[in-house]
Amino acid sequence: MSRLDIIIFGATGFTGRRIVPRLHEILKKEYLNLTWGIAGRSKNKLKEVLIEAEQKTGDKLDEIEIIEADINNESSLKSMTSKTKLLINTVGPFRFYGEQVVQACLSTGTHHLDVAGEPQFMEEIQYKYHKIAMEKGIYLISACGMDSIPADMGVIHLQNNFDGTLNSIDSYHYGVEENGPHPGPELNYATWISAVYGVGKAKELTELRKKLFAKRLPKCLPPPQKRSTIHKNEEINRWCIPFPAADRAVLSRTQRYFYEENQQRPIHIRCYWGFEELSSILKSAAVAPLFMAFCKTEPTRKLLVKYPGFFSGGAFTTGGPSEEKMENTLFYVKLDAEGWAEKPEKDVCKDFDKAPDKKMVVRVAGRNPGYGITSTTVSLAAITVLTEQDKMPNKGGCYPPGYAFAKTSLIERLNRNELKFEIVSKL
Structure with missing residues (x-):
């Protein structure tokens, strides 16, 4: 059969x-x-x-x-x-x-x-x-959904088009509600549980990484210019803070694979989430210490799991967001890249003694972030595995999507099906 x-x-x-x-x-x-x-x-x-x-x-x-x-x-x-x-x-x-x-x-x-x-x-x-x-x-x-195909494949799109030495990428995630705002929760219950236990078991992840990534990546100087934890990105008109989702971890694994398997210079990656109002960040900052404290012990974690609506201020519920809310939400991932026009032939981790002289901005855009786009990205990822294994690494293994699909036509498939990858500017 x-x-x-x-x-x-x-x-x-x-x-x-x-x-x-x-x-x-x-x-x-x-x-x-x-x-x-x-x-x-x-x-x-x-x-x-x-x-x-x-x-x-x-x-x-x-x-x-x-x-x-x-x-x-x-x-x-x-x-x-x-x-x-x-x-x-x-x-x-x-x-x-x-x-x-x-x-x-x-x-x-x-x-x-x-x-x-x-x-x-x-x-x-x-x-x-x-x-x-x-x-x-x-x-x-893994991470074949909204976490993290738009961002990880966006970085691949940058790598494929930069034509030089990429040094750093700052990714900015933000959403826009059309005809809104629409009431109701933002995300589904399972996402809430994942967040609760992810924060509560953070020490376990630290110990795991000591074993998995025993060899440290080269620093590849210079590092990107420092940013304040809270800063305003004028181009997207958003107040931004470090993005707590999985994207940075996934993108970093992709870069490690490129370095270890392909001898390619690892890129400095930073991920941010953008808010329209500074007050939204301040409200989140006020409740964050309580949330983190409750994540640390099993009895308090059970309370978070049992009453998601109460502890998340209505952002998470067992029912999840409404179809109307999801379909009327646009999302964007803006990737700001810096590097040099020069591309060393031998020393891929050459330290540059001058400021970056080349910039590029890529934007990934779509509708229905989370579950709608996830349905599209995981479906197309599955199709790509079945039809383009000759373009994938090592004929098997455990990979993040950026490294797994770097040489395939996944970006072209995504462009035909609800996601748009575009180069916004190149300087």
């Missing part, structure tokens, strides 16, 4: 049920004859997801295969992964539910893509399974 090309695991969840119609639409638009199915705990709920997808797409999907699989049942996971060449995993938080799915994929020779935004999970999988995945010819690629 031949395997399906793709199975979406967790198809009844907040993110998974949005990937189902989007994957079908993209395959149809791109004229790709790839087979796919959906998986989860409840067959009845999976049938409901297909009915919902039929209403969105206008196409009959009654021939799509349905697979029952339980995250807590190892044999059901292996049975599921044995039925497909590639698994899109949406079942989070991944620190609790991700590793057993990766193990099932490794045992059955199945590629694993996920939408994780959890640095500890991603780096632990790399530490434990990278060599095994390389030996088996299997790709394990």
